Amino acid sequence: MRDIPxxxxxxxxxRAGQFPKDGGRQPWLDRPDAVKRVARRVAxxxxxxxxxxxxxxxxxxxxxxxxxxxxxxxxxxxxxxxPSLRAS
Numbered sequence: 572m573r574d575i576p577x578x579x580x581x582x583x584x585x586r587a588g589q590f591p592k593d594g595g596r597q598p599w600l601d602r603p604d605a606v607k608r609v610a611r612r613v614a615x616x617x618x619x620x621x622x623x624x625x626x627x628x629x630x631x632x633x634x635x636x637x638x639x640x641x642x643x644x645x646x647x648x649x650x651x652x653x654p655s656l657r658a659s
Contacts, residue, residue: 605630 599608606627613623629635641649 600626600629 599605602608609618609623609626609630612618612626613620618626625635625637
């Protein structure tokens, strides 16, 4: 597979309303007590320990890298569906 140049569109602001909420205006992973909330959710079985660790990484660093999250086929489909994003 050859590399395809990619034109990154201007980023639009991210709004709290674009994320799941936990009863308030701020996403629960962005709240001051987020670490405690992760611990409670792991303890209750609502999320797994692995998911809890991903949440803690997000809280600490503000991003996640999920290796293998999308298959090669899914990536190919995404590229095919978004010709306007490829550089001409």
